[in-house]
Each structure stands twice: as C-alpha cells, then as structure tokens.
Amino acid sequence: MNGAAHGIRPYLSYVYAYPHKTSYRPLPDRPALRELWTGEGRDALSLYLHIPFCEVRCGFCNLFTRIGAPGELTTRYLDALERQAVAVRDALGDEDPVRFAAAAFGGGTPTFLTAGELERLCDIAEKRMGADLRAVPLSVETSPATATADRLAVLAERGTTRLSIGVQSFVDEEARAAVRPQRRADVEAALGRIRETGVPVLNIDLIYGIDGQTEATWRHSLDAALAWHPEELYLYPLYVRPLTGLGRQDDAGGDAAWDEQRLRLYRQGRDHLLSHGYEQVSMRMFRRPGGQGTAPRGPDDHACQTDGMIGLGCGARSYTSGLHYSFDYAVDMRRIRTIIDDYTETADFTRAEVGRRIDGGEARRRHLLQSLLQAQGLEVAAYRDRFGGTPAEDFPDELAAFAGRGWLEESGGLLRLTPEGLAYSDALGPELFSPAVRDAMAAYEPK
Secondary structure, rough: OOHHHHOOOOOOOOOOOOOOHOEEEEEOOOEHHHHHHHHOOOOOOEEEEEEEOOOOOOOOOOOOOEOOOOEEEEEEHHHHHHHHHHHHHHHOOOOOOOOEEEEEEEEHHHHHHHHHHHHHHHHHHHHOOOOOOOOOOEEEEEEEOOOOOHHHHHHHHOOEEEEEEEEEEOOHHHHHOOOOOOOOOHHHHHHHHHHHHHHOOEEEEEEEOOOOOOOHHHHHHHHHHOOOOOEEEEEEEEOOOOOOHHHHOOOOOOOOOHHHHHHHHHHHHHHHHHHOOOEEEEEEEEEEOOOOOOOOOOOOOOHHOOOOOOEEEEOEEEEEEEEEEOOOOOOOOOHHHHHHHHHHHHOOEOOEEEEEOEEEEEEHHHHHHHOOOOOEEEEEHHHHHHHOOOOOHHHHHHHHHHHHHHOOEOOOOEEOOHHHHOHHHHHHHHHHOHHHHHHHHHHHHOO
C-alpha cells in the first residue's frame, strides 16, 4: 500500500543532513577545536569550503547565500577563510597523521569567484589545510552564468573530478517561473565548456513541480540533459520554503494536487532515466554505470555527511563524533549579509560557536538515515558491529510502520527501501528524527 493511501504527504523535508541546522543552538561553553578533535580519526577527513555568493538568488533557494559581493567583500571573505583554515589546521595538530580523503567547494556558487580567486581558494585548501586536491576526489558546484572558460580551466588544472551545474529546467519559461532567469542557449554553452575541460564527472541538477510544468516539458528537460551524457543526474522536487522568493509569493506546500503532480513527475523522471541505463542511487540521484570516475559522490551520499568532516566558511558545518558545529544560520537576505560581514571580521576561529551535541541515540538515528535513504540500503551486520544491536531492536515502531506501508523490505542482510519507499523518502526521513531534534527544530524561529 502506498503512502497516498495512508494520507501521508510525500514532501515534508529533504533530509540531506541530520540533525538539521535549525536544531543547532549557541554553545555556552564555546569548546576549543583542539579539544573537540582530540581522539577523533584524522586519516580520512572530508573537507568542505563554502562560498556564500551567487549572481542571483533562485526563488526556491533557502541556502546560506547572498546576491553579489560589493566592494572587496570576496577578498575579505577569502582572508577570513584563510584565517579559519590556519586555526583549524593548528587545532588538528600533528600528533597523528592528518589526511583528507575528499574535498568539495559549494555554496552559494563557488564559481562566482574570479579565476584568480579560485586559485586562492585551492591554495587555502592545499597550503593551509594540507589537502592534496589532485590526489583526492574534488567536487565543485557551478552555474550556467559563472561556468566561464577561465574559471573552469583553473578548476580542471587544480584537480577537480566532478562539476555539478544547477540547470533546473531547459525550458526558459519554467526557469523564469522558478525565479531563475536564464536562457537555454547559455545553459547549453556552459555545458559545452564543462565538457571541454575533460573533468570526468558532470552532474546536472533538474527540478520538477515548477508552476506550468507538464509531463511533456519535463520529458523535454530530461532529454536535453541526457543529450550531454552526464555521469550523474539529480532530480529535485520543488519546495516552497519560508523567506524564499517563491515562499513570499505563495505557499503551495499544502496543495495535495501539487503533491500528486510532483510524485507523477518523479516517477516519470525515474523511469525515463532507468530506461536509459542509469542506476538509482537515492530518491534524487541517478548515476550512469561505467562512467568515468564515480567519485566523489553527490550530496545525498557524499562523505561530507559522515563524521570527520571539516567545513570552512560561514555556512559550512563540521562534524566530530560528538558534536556538529557551524556558525549562525539564516535564510533572510539581510540577516545573511550580517552574518557574512561578521565572519569576515572574525579574528579568532579557535572555538566552536553554534552546534548540537551527538549522543549514542542520535548517532544510531544518523546512521540509519544515511543508509536507509540510499537505494543500496543498510547492512544490518555493519550496524550491529558499530552499535551492538540491530535497527529493528533500536527502532521497532518506525521500521514496522514503514514495512506496513510497503516502503521497507529486508533480505540478504540488507534493510532497504522499496521503489515506493524511495519515492516517499522525504516523508520517511523526518519520521526518524528524535523527539529532541523535532522540538529544537519546532522552536527555531526562521530568520
């Protein structure tokens, strides 16, 4: 029986990280980073550098980013990023070997930076943090307007293995409806420049559920993307969130017809990509088998969601086994600008300011979420080795409910979602949040 038959809404929340930043709070003890990283594994860290600038802010976007960078803001931001990198690397110490196994530049739009600024960004990752960008998977996000030849040349030369471009729609009218002004001709030109770099993995992001979108126009965008033979494709349902451009216009989130439209378009997109030989990695991610270099992986299964993550920049998170931490979080543009300005003026980056403690129960939930929302599922034996019990023992009510809805099955030592369970990932994920995290998120006041 599917979720609709149970009256369950399929699009509650995109669980790309747990716990969500809205559950973070100021840390009264402001723990020193050196203390936080003492005893943590440092031989396979992930590094994420956040650039909070875009040329425009799409109507659906609630990411931590601002439009433009007046004056010397990008220079001041990179100055602060370098100060933070020096402080963090010092906190890691040299008692044990420090090695980075993966790196990513995200945002915002990292390619908002000039070619020279991108060189400096790579230098910060390599010379200040010690990451060998040419020896590890490096993923970088870009946009049609900023994927210029000079910027892409820098990224390719510095070792980028994956370029992810947010296209969203190849139909100009749909792009405008999503408050993302762009022309298809410019999108195609940007894709051509990306392919010319020889970077092995191209990812294209598309969105379904846009006002005016139909099965025919959705198929048109899917085929336009497939013409570039991308190694990865992400299909995102449109969300209308508070304080975003579309959120201020109209909150369509309670529209059951819109839910049905998005489910219908999701299934169409999924089936179309599967018929073209792609494999489904998660609800959103599809990968072409045999494509060059399948790593680094995308946001749904990227190593940045595991412990041992170091984030640099005012919108980045860092993860130790016992604490997730970052800086203040906002969606409203004025508040974001204030946080960015405060970040650029920060001199002392030696302490964690905002975050959430992770106890054993939250670690179990996190592991379950990370694994279950991937098509390959959760290895019960690996879970038992790590936590001493089984998922069924730790989460009997939740897993029984999922199985009763036809979302979950177990075989061969794997606990995995059915195709219908994957379709309802954005309903299933939030049901696994702990009561404490739910309460903290509910108490958060959007800003």
